Amino acid sequence: MKRLFEPLSTGWVSVVTHKMRSFLTILGVVIGVAPVIILMSVGKGITSRIVSNLSNLGTNLVYISPGSTSSGKAKDPPLEGGIKTFKEDIISHDKP
Numbered sequence: 001m002k003r004l005f006e007p008l009s010t011g012w013v014s015v016v017t018h019k020m021r022s023f024l025t026i027l028g029v030v031i032g033v034a035p036v037i038i039l040m041s042v043g044k045g046i047t048s049r050i051v052s053n054l055s056n057l058g059t060n061l062v063y064i065s066p067g068s069t070s071s072g073k074a075k076d077p078p079l080e081g082g083i084k085t086f087k088e089d090i091i092s093h094d095k096p
Helices: 002-017 019-057 086-094
Strands: none
Touching: 002 019
8 A cells, every 4th residue: 555655655755855846837828828828719709709609790792702812813704793692593593
């Protein structure tokens, strides 16, 4: 049983005898972990905000058509009637 607690006892004695080293180690861990937690929280918050904003737009407000990304300009000319909604596009395809 003593062999089980001997490493814990040795470690505790080392922590107590070297207080400054122990404090600086704990401080380094806190300083290293805190930014990771903060950045993850900010990333999750921004993601949920963007998803919320996009879901508030609705399902029939934006129609995205493929274009060229190499020149930065779309290959197809803009639609003559302006921006078509997804619902209008579906209705126009359903008409005989």
